[in-house]
Amino acid sequence: MNDLLIRDAALPDGRAGVDLLCAGGRIAAIAPRIDAPATRTLDAGGLLVSPPFVDAHFHMDSTLTYGMPRVNASGTLLEGIALWGELKPTLVQDAIVERALAYCDIAVSKGLLAIRSHVDTSDPRLLAVEALVEVRARVKPYLDLQLVAFPQDGLLRSPGALHNLKRALDLGVDVVGGIPHFERTMADGAESVRVLCDLAADRGLRVDMHCDESDDPLSRHVETLAYHAQRLKLHGRVAGSHLTSMHSMDNYYVSKLIPLMREAGVAAIANPLINITLQGRHDTYPKRRGMTRVPELMAAGVPVAFGHDCVMDPWYPLGSGDMLEVASMGLHVAQMTGADAMRACYEAVTTTPAAILGLEGYGLDVGRRADFVLLEARDPVEAIRLRATRLAVVRAGRVIATTPAARTTLDLPGRPGSVSGMRPN
Numbered sequence: 001m002n003d004l005l006i007r008d009a010a011l012p013d014g015r016a017g018v019d020l021l022c023a024g025g026r027i028a029a030i031a032p033r034i035d036a037p038a039t040r041t042l043d044a045g046g047l048l049v050s051p052p053f054v055d056a057h058f059h060m061d062s063t064l065t066y067g068m069p070r071v072n073a074s075g076t077l078l079e080g081i082a083l084w085g086e087l088k089p090t091l092v093q094d095a096i097v098e099r100a101l102a103y104c105d106i107a108v109s110k111g112l113l114a115i116r117s118h119v120d121t122s123d124p125r126l127l128a129v130e131a132l133v134e135v136r137a138r139v140k141p142y143l144d145l146q147l148v149a150f151p152q153d154g155l156l157r158s159p160g161a162l163h164n165l166k167r168a169l170d171l172g173v174d175v176v177g178g179i180p181h182f183e184r185t186m187a188d189g190a191e192s193v194r195v196l197c198d199l200a201a202d203r204g205l206r207v208d209m210h211c212d213e214s215d216d217p218l219s220r221h222v223e224t225l226a227y228h229a230q231r232l233k234l235h236g237r238v239a240g241s242h243l244t245s246m247h248s249m250d251n252y253y254v255s256k257l258i259p260l261m262r263e264a265g266v267a268a269i270a271n272p273l274i275n276i277t278l279q280g281r282h283d284t285y286p287k288r289r290g291m292t293r294v295p296e297l298m299a300a301g302v303p304v305a306f307g308h309d310c311v312m313d314p315w316y317p318l319g320s321g322d323m324l325e326v327a328s329m330g331l332h333v334a335q336m337t338g339a340d341a342m343r344a345c346y347e348a349v350t351t352t353p354a355a356i357l358g359l360e361g362y363g364l365d366v367g368r369r370a371d372f373v374l375l376e377a378r379d380p381v382e383a384i385r386l387r388a389t390r391l392a393v394v395r396a397g398r399v400i401a402t403t404p405a406a407r408t409t410l411d412l413p414g415r416p417g418s419v420s421g422m423r424p425n
């Protein structure tokens with residue numbers, strides 16, 4: 001018996017009125033009309049069935065800690081890092097696990113079924129690492145959690161950081177992280193990138209560094225990252241996160257830099273909600289936006305994903321696990337309102353991060369994993385516009401979350417019985 005039959009779905013590639021059949025946790029067929037028995041049938045009613053949302057950049061060890069032990073009064077990146085430093089010694093492993101599981105519940109309800117989370121490896125106790133390794137195993141049936149070893153206090157700046165990072169990798173952390181712009185000098189930053197890329201190459205791991213998260217146009221560690229990706233033949237396995245300094249760089253320099261990233265197969269991960277709030281803080285007016293050059297990177301063939309980065313933590317008091325909100329902010333900040341550009345913003349929270357993470361079996365094709373989301377929207381752009389309700393979230397052919405359609409009953413003079421849905425007919 002088949003697990004699930006979806007009737008009358010629209011797909012992100014423009015196909016409409018198709019059925020999807022799921023069996024054995026995989027997509028068994030996609031066709032205009034499928035006549036096959038299934039344990040459960042869902043009528044999509046012409047609405048969008050999308051592959052699940054993927055968050056390429058998150059911090060699950062600090063999520064949902066907003067206000068502990070105090071709020072970030074200035075709202076700046078550096079006060080956030082200092083606040084996290086105050087909070088770290090008080091962290092308890094069970095509480096990290098509970099908060100992370102609570103966030104994963106929120107994520108699933110929003111159709112977010114794969115997350116790459118950085119985990120701070122600066123604490124020699126590695127409490128957060130052990131906690132998130134446990135969470136990764138516990139959520140595996142319903143969410144793919146990929147962990148990045150992140151030396152928050154600097155690889156060379158903080159004593160023991162490289163040793164602790166290697167211990168984290170030994171415990172099963174998946175990806176090598178870094179923070180070159182936080183090292184004491186530009187030279188140390190470049191050296192940290194070399195050391196970390198060599199380590200990743202030795203261990204056969206991917207790389208994802210916080211890179212140039214700064215308004216300083218001379219913060220050019222992404223150049224070094226691309227150089228070592230090329231040298232070590234890590235094409236397709238390296239990502240630079242944030243890259244906000246690129247916003248402020250000299251245009252001529254960027255015209256050389258972006259092709260080098262493309263040549264080295266380095267992906268870019270922008271975090272629009274966080275970049276727009278943390279960058280430009282030293283400016284008066286005009287204030288810089290801080291987000292990296294998303295449309296220019298995309299036009300050059302560099303894969304660009306949008307990450308959520310933070311939800312209610314020392315750096316960001318807001319956020320809801322909604323990758324459509326992330327896509328919407330990215331779209332607005334980058335002024336990507338052209339039809340193709342808006343669709344590219346949708347891909348930046350679905351297919352592009354799936355490729356950056358190297359997710360197996362992702363996507364709506366026969367033989368792929370039967371993971372998808374039924375949205376209360378007819379196409380990806382409408383989904384972004386409406387932050388569409390996730391009517392059903394499916395993992396391995398099983399419905400794991402449902403949310404009722406958004407409907408408001410109105411009581412208006414002259415319009416008896418009016419009902420307002422989010423979606424126009």
Ligand SMILES: [Zn+2]
Pocket residue numbers: 057058059118210309
């Ligand atoms: Zn981050």
